[in-house]
Amino acid sequence: xxxxxxxxxxxxxxxxxxxxxxxxxxxxxxxxxxxxxxxxxxxxxxxxxxxxxxxxxxxxxxxxxxxxxxxxxxxxxxxxxxxxxxxxxxxxxxxxxxxxxxxxxxxxxxxxxxxxxxxxxx
Amino acid sequence: xxxxxxxxxxxxxxxxxxxxxxxxxxxxxxxxxxxxxxxxxxxxxxxxxxxxxxxxxxxxxxxxxxxxxxxxxxxxxxxxxxxxxxxxxxxxxxxxxxxxxxxxxxxxxxxxxxxxxxxxxxxxxxxxxxxxxxxxxxxxxxxxxxxxxxxxxxxxxxxxxxxxxxxxxxxxxxxxxxxxxxxxxxxxxxxxxxxxxxxxxxxxxxxxxxxxxxxxxxxxxxxxxxxxxxxxxxxxxxxxxxxxxxxxxxxxxxxxxxxxxxxxxxxxxxxxxxxxxxxxxxxxxxxxxxxxxxxxxxxxxxxxxxxxxxx
Ligand SMILES: [Cu+2]
Ligand SMILES: [Fe+2]
Numbered sequence: 001x002x003x004x005x006x007x008x009x010x011x012x013x014x015x016x017x018x019x020x021x022x023x024x025x026x027x028x029x030x031x032x033x034x035x036x037x038x039x040x041x042x043x044x045x046x047x048x049x050x051x052x053x054x055x056x057x058x059x060x061x062x063x064x065x066x067x068x069x070x071x072x073x074x075x076x077x078x079x080x081x082x083x084x085x086x087x088x089x090x091x092x093x094x095x096x097x098x099x100x101x102x103x104x105x106x107x108x109x110x111x112x113x114x115x116x117x118x119x120x121x122x
Numbered sequence: 123x124x125x126x127x128x129x130x131x132x133x134x135x136x137x138x139x140x141x142x143x144x145x146x147x148x149x150x151x152x153x154x155x156x157x158x159x160x161x162x163x164x165x166x167x168x169x170x171x172x173x174x175x176x177x178x179x180x181x182x183x184x185x186x187x188x189x190x191x192x193x194x195x196x197x198x199x200x201x202x203x204x205x206x207x208x209x210x211x212x213x214x215x216x217x218x219x220x221x222x223x224x225x226x227x228x229x230x231x232x233x234x235x236x237x238x239x240x241x242x243x244x245x246x247x248x249x250x251x252x253x254x255x256x257x258x259x260x261x262x263x264x265x266x267x268x269x270x271x272x273x274x275x276x277x278x279x280x281x282x283x284x285x286x287x288x289x290x291x292x293x294x295x296x297x298x299x300x301x302x303x304x305x306x307x308x309x310x311x312x313x314x315x316x317x318x319x320x321x322x323x324x325x326x327x328x329x330x331x332x333x334x335x336x337x338x339x340x341x342x343x344x345x346x347x348x349x350x351x352x353x354x355x356x357x358x359x360x361x362x363x364x365x366x367x368x369x370x371x372x373x374x375x376x377x378x379x380x381x382x383x384x385x386x387x388x389x390x391x392x393x394x395x396x397x398x399x400x401x402x403x404x405x406x407x408x409x410x411x412x413x414x415x416x417x418x419x420x421x422x423x424x425x426x427x428x429x430x431x432x433x
Contacts, residue, residue, distance in 0.1 A: 108261075
């Protein structure tokens, strides 16, 4: 599986910033992970509520149906661009239960402000 | 005789209530908005190196939800008239972005820009400077903005102050970008470390509240370029409210909007447009004057509420 180079850099940088909160861990063998696919399009993510289990490795997989979007959760320290024709992936192990918001951080049009969702870790 | 803002007159106005004055040194004072400024300027007509300019921001021309602003078609017009009625014309006016409300339709975007430019053209000042906001520029990487308003990043000098306009919105990810940072480094290299510099931009150059896009993706790298300079002040828009912040010795001042106010950073679960309050029309909307006190290397800010200006 090809992970875009840029994404790796971003996730690594954000992981360091997020370590104080430590709701996630990002290193684990890929083969054991559950995959959650998320599609982005103007102006929503689907699903917009993502349920994850504590300690269960997961790969969030993103594609876009129209234009470039972004996925960013400041609370979890997660960030990736979602570009047409590409699949972006973020691997994580949720460590802490809670509800964490995410949003599109690429200005994508008139409904951009409403393009958001939540990750629920149980 | 060298002209400077009369500090005594200025201080006398303190405590009357109304607009907030903020100096470049972070001192907060209160005075009675427009009336106070009128009184202040009347006694201050000698010519010299001090000057003032007006910052207008986030007019979102083309927005049309009456529950948010029933006067969406006239708020900008009234702000322009209020500026034209200032007791002394500012040296120039700067719009710090989101001139127009975003639209996916390129011809509608141009129609809005054309109307906006016509209204801004009524300003009775020698010079008007424009910056883009993400609403103007993010969907076409600044193409329409360039057609109507020229380059989206540039410098100009005014009475000894170097103004640097930065574009952090033509990239829809809200970055200044490597190319423009290189240009900025080149422009800064021409200046002495103590030069008076005013940076104008749309998004905050620091992480004010990243979950609400209240940040510049590479703002940290921009600040690194600016921090070696001892006399830098940033004026920006985007957050539709007044906010004062300091990075090291650099002050950042955001301006109010001319269309809708937004909640204080993180004060509500979501960043919603604050609805029109019929009991307090124009609440949270306004514009600002910046008086450059060159002798003391400071800027005095006067906030003009639209509630007063629209009367
Ligand atoms: Cu904006
Ligand atoms: Fe705005």
